[in-house]
Amino acid sequence: MSYPGYGPPSAPALEARGLSKTFGSIQAVRELSFSVQRGSVTGFLGPNGSGKSTTLRMMLGLVRPTTGDAVVNGVPYTSLAHPSRVVGAVLDAQSVHPKRTARHHLRLFTPVLGLPDQRADEVLALVGLTEAADRPAGQFSLGMRQRLALATALLGDPEILVLDEPANGLDPEGIAWLRDFLRSYARSGRTVLVSSHIIREVEQIVDHLVILSYGSLVYQGSIDQLRQMRPGHVLVAASDPPALAVALAARGVTDTRIGPDGRLVVTGSSEPDISSAAADAGVTVFGTTAEHIDLEQVFLSMTTSQYVSAPVGPNQPQGQWGGPPQQYGPPQQYGPPAQQYGPPPQQWGPPQQWGPPPNQQPPTQPGQWNGGQG
Numbered sequence: 159m160s161y162p163g164y165g166p167p168s169a170p171a172l173e174a175r176g177l178s179k180t181f182g183s184i185q186a187v188r189e190l191s192f193s194v195q196r197g198s199v200t201g202f203l204g205p206n207g208s209g210k211s212t213t214l215r216m217m218l219g220l221v222r223p224t225t226g227d228a229v230v231n232g233v234p235y236t237s238l239a240h241p242s243r244v245v246g247a248v249l250d251a252q253s254v255h256p257k258r259t260a261r262h263h264l265r266l267f268t269p270v271l272g273l274p275d276q277r278a279d280e281v282l283a284l285v286g287l288t289e290a291a292d293r294p295a296g297q298f299s300l301g302m303r304q305r306l307a308l309a310t311a312l313l314g315d316p317e318i319l320v321l322d323e324p325a326n327g328l329d330p331e332g333i334a335w336l337r338d339f340l341r342s343y344a345r346s347g348r349t350v351l352v353s354s355h356i357i358r359e360v361e362q363i364v365d366h367l368v369i370l371s372y373g374s375l376v377y378q379g380s381i382d383q384l385r386q387m388r389p390g391h392v393l394v395a396a397s398d399p400p401a402l403a404v405a406l407a408a409r410g411v412t413d414t415r416i417g418p419d420g421r422l423v424v425t426g427s428s429e430p431d432i433s434s435a436a437a438d439a440g441v442t443v444f445g446t447t448a449e450h451i452d453l454e455q456v457f458l459s460m461t462t463s464q465y466v467s468a469p470v471g472p473n474q475p476q477g478q479w480g481g482p483p484q485q486y487g488p489p490q491q492y493g494p495p496a497q498q499y500g501p502p503p504q505q506w507g508p509p510q511q512w513g514p515p516p517n518q519q520p521p522t523q524p525g526q527w528n529g530g531q532g
């Protein structure tokens with residue numbers, strides 16, 4: 159596939175290079191470097207307030223970085239000859255006039271993008287909203303508004319999709335639809351960056367992850383690498399668990415312990431290998447249960463939530479029970495930024511501006527775990 163005018167084809171689809179953003183005393187994003195490989199569906203994850211939206215806005219030229227820069231296909235966004243054909247973005251699925259029909263809403267954009275009006279109907283069909291084309295968006299459910307926002311991003315048939323919390327408000331059927339849609343989009347060689355604060359929401363959708371905590375990168379790499387970093391266990395009901403542990407150790411599997419129910423908990427081995435070791439040692443295996451790693455737990459252990467509520471209880475002065483009293487509760491930067499109020503006219507569809515890229519920093523290596531700093 160060639161990308162005439164879009165920079166070298168070997169370049170990542172999207173790249174953040176030492177991005178930082180400070181709002182007054184709030185450091186929303188800190189020295190953030192990561193890349194999104196072409197053809198991937200990459201999850202951009204972090205708790206509320208960890209800096210995801212700010213980063214996406216910086217990548218799309220809607221917020222000027224304090225330091226660092228971001229590139230699309232190796233070049234600044236402003237250098238793209240046809241930006242709407244390169245990047246389609248949904249940064250706020252709610253920014254639709256409630257009285258406008260879905261078709262009318264989309265037809266506001268088609269002339270701006272130099273597209274025929276019928277493109278509006280094509281993208282409505284792509285997201286399954288044909289039946290709702292003439293209904294006012296104000297009557298739409300949250301999930302339907304998400305689909306309409308996605309339709310808007312698809313207008314220019316872009317090679318890169320950037321979606322901020324697209325699964326928000328979707329029911330399980332909607333999430334399954336989104337998963338199939340985005341995965342087939344990526345199979346055609348295109349690229350998807352999708353943010354979420356809930357790893358379970360995107361676990362089945364993404365193949366790569368970039369995880370933020372307090373504006374800093376804590377992980378980037380494949381979802382499989384992340385699973386392997388915290389392998390699951392196999393619980394083994396055996397006639398002689400200690401003997402089985404010795405047999406496994408002889409095969410190099412040393413991470414074993416007897417669980418509270420007497421079963422042997424084995425980490426780093428497969429059920430067939432355990433059965434084979436047991437057979438060689440003359441130990442009878444009554445049953446095995448594989449316990450797969452819960453990515454939600456891994457995600458929570460890597461990240462620190464910025465918005466935590468104080469414990470609630472009748473007539474309890476703060477600090478006498480529950481969590482730690484002083485530092486508990488929202489940090490100083492809590493509260494919606496002023497910029498989020500009022501109409502967000504240009505937050506989705508093709509970005510309109512791009513800040514200058516002053517600094518460059520090498521990207522963090524794939525699969526890197528930054529130890530939860532930040």
Ligand SMILES: Nc1ncnc2c1ncn2[C@@H]1O[C@H](COP(=O)(O)OP(=O)(O)OP(=O)(O)O)[C@@H](O)[C@H]1O
Nearest residue numbers: 181186205206207208209210211212355491495497
């Ligand atoms: N325009 C702004 N002015 C001041 N502070 C801002 C502004 N935009 C974002 N912030 C602050 O920057 C921090 C990161 O916010 P951001 O919206 O990027 O996080 P997020 O990870 O997208 O959160 P969420 O999942 O809740 O959408 C927050 O503390 C937020 O209050």
